[in-house]
Amino acid sequence: xxxIEAHVAAPLDTPFTMGGETFRSRLLVGTGKYRDFxxxxxAIEASGAQIVTVAIRRTNIGQDPDQPSLLxxxxxxxxxxxxxxxxCYSAFEAVRTLRLARELLDGHxxxxxxxxxxxxxxxxxxxxxxxxxxxxxxxxxxxxxxxSDDPVQxxxxxxxxxxxxMPLASLIGxxxxxxxxxxLRIIIDEAQVPVIVDAGVGTASDAAxxxxxxxxxxxxxxAIAMAGDPVRMAAxxxxxxxxxxxxxxxxxxxxxxxxxxxxxxxxxxxx
Amino acid sequence: xxxxxxxxxxxRELPAPWHIADLVADLGFTGKRVAVEVxxxxxxxxxxxxxxxxxxxxxxxxxxxGGG
Numbered sequence: 001x002x003x004i005e006a007h008v009a010a011p012l013d014t015p016f017t018m019g020g021e022t023f024r025s026r027l028l029v030g031t032g033k034y035r036d037f038x039x040x041x042x043a044i045e046a047s048g049a050q051i052v053t054v055a056i057r058r059t060n061i062g063q064d065p066d067q068p069s070l071l072x073x074x075x076x077x078x079x080x081x082x083x084x085x086x087x088c089y090s091a092f093e094a095v096r097t098l099r100l101a102r103e104l105l106d107g108h109x110x111x112x113x114x115x116x117x118x119x120x121x122x123x124x125x126x127x128x129x130x131x132x133x134x135x136x137x138x139x140x141x142x143x144x145x146x147x148s149d150d151p152v153q154x155x156x157x158x159x160x161x162x163x164x165x166m167p168l169a170s171l172i173g174x175x176x177x178x179x180x181x182x183x184l185r186i187i188i189d190e191a192q193v194p195v196i197v198d199a200g201v202g203t204a205s206d207a208a209x210x211x212x213x214x215x216x217x218x219x220x221x222x223a224i225a226m227a228g229d230p231v232r233m234a235a236x237x238x239x240x241x242x243x244x245x246x247x248x249x250x251x252x253x254x255x256x257x258x259x260x261x262x263x264x265x266x267x268x269x270x271x
Numbered sequence: 272x273x274x275x276x277x278x279x280x281x282x283r284e285l286p287a288p289w290h291i292a293d294l295v296a297d298l299g300f301t302g303k304r305v306a307v308e309v310x311x312x313x314x315x316x317x318x319x320x321x322x323x324x325x326x327x328x329x330x331x332x333x334x335x336x337g338g339g
Binding site for chain 1: 279280298299300303304305307308313316331332334335337338339
């Protein structure tokens with residue numbers, strides 16, 4: 001007697017479209033804090049991410065030009081390179097940085113805006129963020145924007161024309177997880193553009209929780225790069241984002257506090 | 272004649288005439304992904320060969336690095 005083989009594929013997801021482009025993976029990853037470029041490359045490969053963030057910095061004068069650069073390891077033909085404005089504390093600096101990035105990436109205009117307001121907490125400076133977003137949208141950029149989890153300011157960013165709203169789940173690099181799912185839900189419910197949790201994820205279950213809330217994607221760096229085994233954690237994050245997304249699409253069962261309900265038949269028990 | 276400029280915030284003296292292409296070559300980044308700004312204005316790659324650096328120019332040369 002042969003076994004009956006089940007071949008039920010997971011139902012297809014709806015396309016993840018942002019700024020006019022469609023992506024297969026809902027996990028976005030950073031490229032900082034890795035041991036070396038080989039580990040960066042392997043972790044990103046294992047994560048399945050298509051959108052990969054980079055920072056823009058001055059060349060180190062006198063650095064060895066024969067050393068490979070990050071973009072030798074991450075082919076812009078293969079990955080969507082998302083330049084960020086990490087380390088910028090004013091709209092002026094952020095806009096300047098992204099104009100340089102656009103030149104560096106041959107006119108590629110999908111960018112991650114972040115304007116920080118506190119060196120201790122890396123919380124965003126929202127007035128400067130709003131100002132920079134306006135200038136960048138007017139200048140033809142497609143702006144994905146790191147922001148606080150304030151639904152009103154998230155709506156303002158959407159009204160300005162940002163292509164994705166990216167509220168923090170907790171402090172950048174802290175791994176504290178999803179601290180205010182209630183606010184994230186409000187932002188998700190109100191937004192007409194993709195909502196991506198950016199910052200704060202610590203482990204795979206955090207990524208799954210973000211996706212179960214209905215986020216369109218999750219962006220992370222430290223949770224992978226600072227894991228004991230970054231490549232394995234990258235794979236776990238890809239699976240968690242996928243699992244969380246499927247759970248959201250499936251719709252969870254209703255919570256029934258204090259109401260136990262057996263799944264096995266209550267009749268036919270052996271006396 | 273030497274031309275004093277600021278390169279990535281550091282003082283630097285260049286021979287004259289020097290084009291941006293010469294500076295990029297000197298840094299070892301010819302053909303690599305960089306972006307150049309002179310006095311706050313982006314200089315497109317197509318103009319590296321024709322843009323001369325002048326006294327007291329503030330030049331920034333940037334690359335992409337790991338970041339989140």
